[in-house]
Every structure is written in structure tokens, then in C-alpha cells.
Amino acid sequence: MIEFLDVSKTFKVAKREVHAVKNVSLTVNKGDIFGVIGFSGAGKSTLLRLVNLLEVPTSGMVKINDTDLASLSAKDLRQLRRKIGMIFQNFNLFSSRTVAGNVAYPLKLEGVPKAEIERRTAELLEFVGLSDKAKNFPEQLSGGQKQRVGIARALATNPEILICDEATSALDPETTADILKLLKRVNDELGITVLLITHEMHVITTICNRVAVMENGEVIELGEVLDVFTKPQHPTTQRFIESVNKDLPSAELLKEWHDAGDKHIYQVTFTGGATNQPVLSQVTQKYDVHFNIVYGSVREIQGHLLGNLVLSFKGDQDKVAKAIQELQAIVDIKEVIVDES
Amino acid sequence: MKVDWSTFYQRIIEATGETIYMVTFTLIFGAIFGIMVGLSLFVTRQNNILENKWIFGILNFIINIIRPIPFIVFLVFLMPVTRTVMGTTIGTEAAIFPMAIMATFSVARIVEQNLMSIDPGVIEASKAMGASPLQIVFTVLIPEALGPLVLGLTFVSISLIDFSAVAGYVGGGGLGQVAITYGYQRFDTSVMIVTVVILIILVQIAQWIGNTIAKKLMRR
Known part of the structure; x- marks a missing residue:
């Protein structure tokens, strides 16, 4: 649906060249909620603007539904832009128009008849839950309401x-x-493909099915959100994941527990099916070992559960070893090394 | 020789009418051409919707050389052109011509500055919605800047009252001419006071009208 083929964008800033986007190739499929994540200055904002040609690529090709954007006349480009909705961090609503006036604006540009504009505007405000604000001006709305108007x-x-x-x-x-819930509805109920950029990992894990991680203008990691989240390859990706998923308690806390007698601290990570079975209690009962959950989280990503638990096992040393061995066959389990210095 | 107020009041009413006439017409022409020049200046600026280095450079240069010229000098300097265009250099109509030109460039700069205060994000949003440059001008730039624009025009109209008094000095008519002829040259303080009071009232009225309209437009 949206294809980037080896796309680069270079800006000239005070005689210096800035490579905002470098050799990016990626495809957003129909029905995707595709997220691009990166720290500020990573080039994601420029990448987004290449989709509706608010920025023109320096090299490479951007295609939408197999149409090369560079081949379009100014008029055809304006037609195409009407098929690509855009929303902004700062909402960019018209302060001189009412909420209904803002929603009606793109329809007025198209020359839609007045009655049809009114019908459509009411329908859209209903969809975003702002029917009662139709006659208000943007400055009278909260941030969330403004973004709803932007979406409508x-x-x-x-x-x-x-x-x-x-x-x-x-x-x-x-x-x-x-x-985010509203964007998910836009995708589910209206079948609209969503391409979003963010610097917040939780936005990606909450609604996206695919993700690209950008750094210095390049896509450094690309794939299904669950795959990227569970097996991040690049250090930057790992940093983003840590931002939502701190997988271990601090070294100080671990040492405190260790000194207090927790000698067998293990980290267990599991996805999907394993979470449906009472694996831990079955195995520990079998070997007469007790465990205590000292730290952890279970989160849902794209309908899959992803668990990360830190457990402290108590009991006979050999029995703990055997229980761990058996658990290793079912889940990812590794000992947490406590720095004893 | 002091004026006889039992008959002179008619001359004052007439002069007030001339001043209002001069200012109103100058404002109309100044606003129309000023908005056109100001918009052109804004849209042709670097990185804007109709970027054009030449048009921007030329307009910017003309505004920068004309605006600092003292109005009385400009008025005299422009006389040959005024004679060609208006057929005369004396009278109220003749004064409107140089005033309108000066007003055009003042308004242009004010329009440009008001437009620059529009959030560029709003312009980008309308572009993303498929608006053509002309549609952006009429459906985004003008409506979004209208409130401050009215205040800017009010500001200009008050300086036009000032200009009209200067024009009076070289035969443009109006309250300025009355004040100079009777108040200054014939030392009649009563005429001076009356004209000054009327000018103050005119300024107050103009400011009030401008504020009221701007308030309506900005809804704040």
C-alpha cells in the first residue's frame, strides 16, 4: 500500500547537508497499524511527510497503491492527499473555525454540497464522540478533544x-x-491503514502490529511488534523496550534480597501458550520446592501475552536444581547473577 | 482676526467631512492593495507556498525604501505623479492618491507580520488536506489572521488621520488645513482647540470601531 524504495531525503541547512532520511526501504501493508519509533531527530517526521509529499525525496521512490508519487501532477497530488488523512502532535486546527467547521473544511475544498457536508460532519463528530462540541471553537477544547477533532x-x-x-x-x-483506542477503531471499523510515528514504545506495543525503529535517518530494525519486542537486535531498540519493560529490579534491591537469604533468584520469560498452563506450580510441587515472585510483569502485545517474572526459589538445593532443569524445557529461565561485591 | 463661530462652525463640519472622506477612501484603497501586496510578500517568502525570490525581493525592497520617507516629503515628491494620475495636486481627491500609496505599504507590512504569526502547522495541515495555494490564501491565511488584521488596519487608519492633517498643509483640505490656516497662521487658538478635540474624537471612534470588530472576529 505504502512503499518506500531506497528513499533518502537531504536538507541543506546553512550550507551543511543534513541526511534526515537515509536509504529507507519499507512497505506498509493494507490494514496495518505501522509504527515508526525513534528518538527526536531520527528522521521519522521527515519520513512521514514523504508519504503525502509534504517533503519531496532527494532520491528513491515513494509509491502509494503502486503509483509513484513523483509522477503526479500538482493537481493529481492534491487529489491523492485527500485520500491520506493526517493528524499532528499540535493538532493544527483552524482557530477561526468551529469544531464542525474544522471537520467540514476538507469537504469544502472538494466542493461537496452543503447538505452532504452537514450530514458527514455530524456523522464524524458522532464517531469521535464530540457531537455536543460542534459549535465550540478549538480554543475551548482540551488536548484530547482537539486531537479527536483532528481525527474527525x-x-x-x-x-x-x-x-x-x-x-x-x-x-x-x-x-x-x-x-490510541480511537485510532484502533479507525483501523478496525473503517479499515483504514495507519502509519504513525512516535518516540513512545508503549504507543507501539498498544496498537501497532508492525514497527520500524529509526536512528540517524536509517531504519535499524523492522518487523512484527511481538518479534521485535521479544528479540530486539539493536541496542537502540533494546533501550526503547526497557523504557516500557524494565525486566530486572535494580542491583541494589537484588543484593538486599540476596543478603536476606534469597540465594536462588531466577528470571523466567514466556510468551503465548505457556502462560495458559500452571507450569510453575506443577513443577515446583513435584519437587517440593517453593517459589516467591519478587518482581515481574505480564503484558499483552498484539493479542499475545508476554511474561517476565523474577522468582526466588526456596528449598533443598538439589531439588531446586532439578526443578529448574525441568522448567528450562518449557520456558526461558536463567539465573539472575547478583553482584556480591 | 478671530473667526466668527456663528458661521465658522459650518467650515468645521465641512472640514471634518473632508477628513473622514480622505481617511475612509484612503483606507479602502490602502486595505485592498495593502492586503494584496502583504499576501504576495508572505506567500513568496522562502519556504512558503509560492516561494519566489524575485517577487519577494522586489516587494520587500520597495516597502523598505518608501516606508521611512516622512509623509510630507513623500507627498511633495509624488506631486508630478499625482498630477498625471489625478489631474490635479490640490484638493481632497488629490490628497487621497499619495496617502493611499503610503497606506498600501504600511498595510502590506502589517499584513505580512500578521500572517507570519499564523502557526505554520495549520498551513501544513491544509496542504496535507489537498488545498491549492490559492485555497490556502482564501480559506486559511485570511480567516486565521483576520482579527489581528483588523487591529492593524485600525492602527493604520489612525495614522491616516495624521497623514490627512499633513495633506491639509499642502492644500488637501480637511481639519488639518483648517487648523493650519486659522489656528496656526492666524493665531486663533479657539480653532486650534476645536480641531484638535475633533481629531481626538475621530481617533477614539476609529479605535473603538476597530476594537469592536476585532473582538467579534477573535471571540475572546
Whole structure:
């Protein structure tokens, strides 16, 4: 649906060349919620703007539904842009127009008849849950409400693609969750392909099915969210994952436990099926070993459970060893080395 | 020789009418051409929707050389052109021509500055929605900047009242001419006071109208 073929974008800033996007090749499939994550300055914002040609690639090709964007006339490009909705970190609503006026704007550009505009605007405001705010002006709304207006406006022309430029970065966590739910509905109920950029890993794990990690203009990791999350290859990706998933307690805390008598501390990670079975209790009962969960989390990514537990086993040394051996066949388990110095 | 107020009040009313006439027409022409020049200046600026180094450079240069010229010098300097265009250099209509030109460039700069205060993100959003440059001008730039624009025009109209008094000095009519002829050259303080009071009232009214309209447009 959206294809980047070896795309680069170079800016000239004060006679210096800045490579915002370097040799990026990736494909966003129809129906995806595709997330691009990177720290600020990674080039993700530029990448996003290549999709509707707000930025023109220096080299390479961007294709949408097999159409090379570079081949379009100015008029055809404007037509295409109407099929790509866009929302922004700072919402970019028209302060001189009401909520309904903002949503109606792209329809007015198309010359849609007035009655049809009114019908469609009401329908969209209903969809985003802001029917009662139709006559308000943007400045009277909260951040979350503004973004809802932004989404309604972006959906007005029935786009096939919605691109989101840090759409939740200016919002508090609760509002972020609401907006992400709304984006998920946009994808599920309206079948719109979503391409979003963010610097927040939890946005990716909450709604995306595929992810690209960007650094210095390059895509350094690309794949299904669950794969990238469970087996990150690049150190930057690992840093992003740690930001939502601190998998071990601090060294100080581990040492405290160790000194207090927890000598067998193990980290267990498991995905999917293993979480459905009472594996731990079955095995530990069998060997008469007790365990205590000292740290951990279980999270859902793309409908899969992903568990990470830190356990302290108590009991006879040999029996603990045997229990661990048996567990190793079922789940990923490794001893947590406590720094005793 | 002091004026006889039982008959002179008519001259004052007439002069007030001339001043209002000069300022109103100058404002209309100044606003129309000023908005056109200001918009052109803004859209042709670097990285803007119709970037054009030449048009921007030329307009910017003309504004920069005309605006600092003292109005009385400009008025005299422009007389040959005024005679060609208006057929005369004396009278109210003749004064409107140089005033409108000066107003055009003042308004242009104010328009440009107001437009620059629009969040570029809003312009980007309309581009992303498939708006053409012309659509952006009429559906985004003008509506988004309208409130401050009205305040800017109010500011200009008040300086036009000032200009009209200067124009009066070289035969443009209006309250300025009355004040100079009777108040200054014939030492009639009463005329001076009356004209000054009327000018103050006119300025207050202009400011009030501008504020009211701007308030309506900005809804704050």
C-alpha cells in the first residue's frame, strides 16, 4: 500500500547537508497499524511527510497503491492527499473555525454540497464522540478533544491511509490511551491503514502490529511488534523496550534480597501458550520446592501475552536444581547473577 | 482676526467631512492593495507556498525604501505623479492618491507580520488536506489572521488621520488645513482647540470601531 524504495531525503541547512532520511526501504501493508519509533531527530517526521509529499525525496521512490508519487501532477497530488488523512502532535486546527467547521473544511475544498457536508460532519463528530462540541471553537477544547477533532477532520474525505505525526505526544497518559483506542477503531471499523510515528514504545506495543525503529535517518530494525519486542537486535531498540519493560529490579534491591537469604533468584520469560498452563506450580510441587515472585510483569502485545517474572526459589538445593532443569524445557529461565561485591 | 463661530462652525463640519472622506477612501484603497501586496510578500517568502525570490525581493525592497520617507516629503515628491494620475495636486481627491500609496505599504507590512504569526502547522495541515495555494490564501491565511488584521488596519487608519492633517498643509483640505490656516497662521487658538478635540474624537471612534470588530472576529 505504502512503499518506500531506497528513499533518502537531504536538507541543506546553512550550507551543511543534513541526511534526515537515509536509504529507507519499507512497505506498509493494507490494514496495518505501522509504527515508526525513534528518538527526536531520527528522521521519522521527515519520513512521514514523504508519504503525502509534504517533503519531496532527494532520491528513491515513494509509491502509494503502486503509483509513484513523483509522477503526479500538482493537481493529481492534491487529489491523492485527500485520500491520506493526517493528524499532528499540535493538532493544527483552524482557530477561526468551529469544531464542525474544522471537520467540514476538507469537504469544502472538494466542493461537496452543503447538505452532504452537514450530514458527514455530524456523522464524524458522532464517531469521535464530540457531537455536543460542534459549535465550540478549538480554543475551548482540551488536548484530547482537539486531537479527536483532528481525527474527525482527517477522516472526512474517507481516506485509505491515516498518517499520525506524534499524535499523542502532547497528551497525558489517560488521554493518550483514549486516542490510541480511537485510532484502533479507525483501523478496525473503517479499515483504514495507519502509519504513525512516535518516540513512545508503549504507543507501539498498544496498537501497532508492525514497527520500524529509526536512528540517524536509517531504519535499524523492522518487523512484527511481538518479534521485535521479544528479540530486539539493536541496542537502540533494546533501550526503547526497557523504557516500557524494565525486566530486572535494580542491583541494589537484588543484593538486599540476596543478603536476606534469597540465594536462588531466577528470571523466567514466556510468551503465548505457556502462560495458559500452571507450569510453575506443577513443577515446583513435584519437587517440593517453593517459589516467591519478587518482581515481574505480564503484558499483552498484539493479542499475545508476554511474561517476565523474577522468582526466588526456596528449598533443598538439589531439588531446586532439578526443578529448574525441568522448567528450562518449557520456558526461558536463567539465573539472575547478583553482584556480591 | 478671530473667526466668527456663528458661521465658522459650518467650515468645521465641512472640514471634518473632508477628513473622514480622505481617511475612509484612503483606507479602502490602502486595505485592498495593502492586503494584496502583504499576501504576495508572505506567500513568496522562502519556504512558503509560492516561494519566489524575485517577487519577494522586489516587494520587500520597495516597502523598505518608501516606508521611512516622512509623509510630507513623500507627498511633495509624488506631486508630478499625482498630477498625471489625478489631474490635479490640490484638493481632497488629490490628497487621497499619495496617502493611499503610503497606506498600501504600511498595510502590506502589517499584513505580512500578521500572517507570519499564523502557526505554520495549520498551513501544513491544509496542504496535507489537498488545498491549492490559492485555497490556502482564501480559506486559511485570511480567516486565521483576520482579527489581528483588523487591529492593524485600525492602527493604520489612525495614522491616516495624521497623514490627512499633513495633506491639509499642502492644500488637501480637511481639519488639518483648517487648523493650519486659522489656528496656526492666524493665531486663533479657539480653532486650534476645536480641531484638535475633533481629531481626538475621530481617533477614539476609529479605535473603538476597530476594537469592536476585532473582538467579534477573535471571540475572546
